[in-house]
Amino acid sequence: MQPDNDSLPSIGILGGTGALGGGLAYRWAAAGLTVTIGSRNEERAAEAAARISSAIPTAHSLTGAGLEECAANADVVVVAVPWDAHRETLEQIRDGVPGKIVIDVVNPLVFDKGGAYAPPVEEGSAAQQAQVLLPDSRVVAAFHHVSSVLLSDVTAETVDTDVMVLGDDAESTKKVQDLVRLIPGMRGIFAGKLRTAHAVEGLTANLIAVNRRYKTHAGIGLTNVEEVAHAQA
Numbered sequence: 001m002q003p004d005n006d007s008l009p010s011i012g013i014l015g016g017t018g019a020l021g022g023g024l025a026y027r028w029a030a031a032g033l034t035v036t037i038g039s040r041n042e043e044r045a046a047e048a049a050a051r052i053s054s055a056i057p058t059a060h061s062l063t064g065a066g067l068e069e070c071a072a073n074a075d076v077v078v079v080a081v082p083w084d085a086h087r088e089t090l091e092q093i094r095d096g097v098p099g100k101i102v103i104d105v106v107n108p109l110v111f112d113k114g115g116a117y118a119p120p121v122e123e124g125s126a127a128q129q130a131q132v133l134l135p136d137s138r139v140v141a142a143f144h145h146v147s148s149v150l151l152s153d154v155t156a157e158t159v160d161t162d163v164m165v166l167g168d169d170a171e172s173t174k175k176v177q178d179l180v181r182l183i184p185g186m187r188g189i190f191a192g193k194l195r196t197a198h199a200v201e202g203l204t205a206n207l208i209a210v211n212r213r214y215k216t217h218a219g220i221g222l223t224n225v226e227e228v229a230h231a232q233a
């Protein structure tokens with residue numbers, strides 16, 4: 001059952017001017033959450049919020065702000081910046097996120113003539129890097145395999161895909177699974193601890209190869225997983 005609006009957390013999306021962050025902003029604002037788009041350029045954040053708002057016919061709250069303001073004022077913070085800006089962004093917003101859930105959606109990827117591949121990350125994965133840099137926050141990895149094109153498509157009523165949710169804290173992964181389910185068509189599936197996030201992040205390179213070969217926007221579907229109580233982290 002979908003929670004009532006009074007119980008919904010406010011969401012700050014760092015990198016919300018990008019394709020994935022903007023798609024999440026659209027879907028969550030349309031679902032009734034208070035959403036702030038964060039960017040280094042506050043003007044760009046405001047422009048993105050206005051553009052996305054114009055596509056939402058129902059009453060909603062979607063605004064733009066700088067990165068630090070966005071992170072400090074949100075209940076839940078989403079990191080959706082490019083990989084090469086990941087560390088710098090987390091260091092910039094560190095003081096505003098102690099005790100908060102931080103959802104890291106970043107895929108460390110490198111592109112060359114052979115296509116996309118996942119490079120080694122010193123901490124093991126983007127999510128683990130986030131947890132190291134934000135030791136007082138509760139980092140959860142999610143949304144790595146969701147098509148930004150489908151998320152942003154205002155004609156698509158549902159986004160039919162499963163989202164693998166990883167984290168070391170059971171309460172935090174449960175809350176992120178609840179946020180996933182606010183987007184029609186999505187299921188949030190607990191898929192392990194942060195130490196396994198490198199496999200989930202790296203799988204995105206394979207999905208890119210699928211999408212290029214078959215000219216589609218493939219997602220992930222997990223079979224034989226019924227609607228059951230949240231798994232314990």
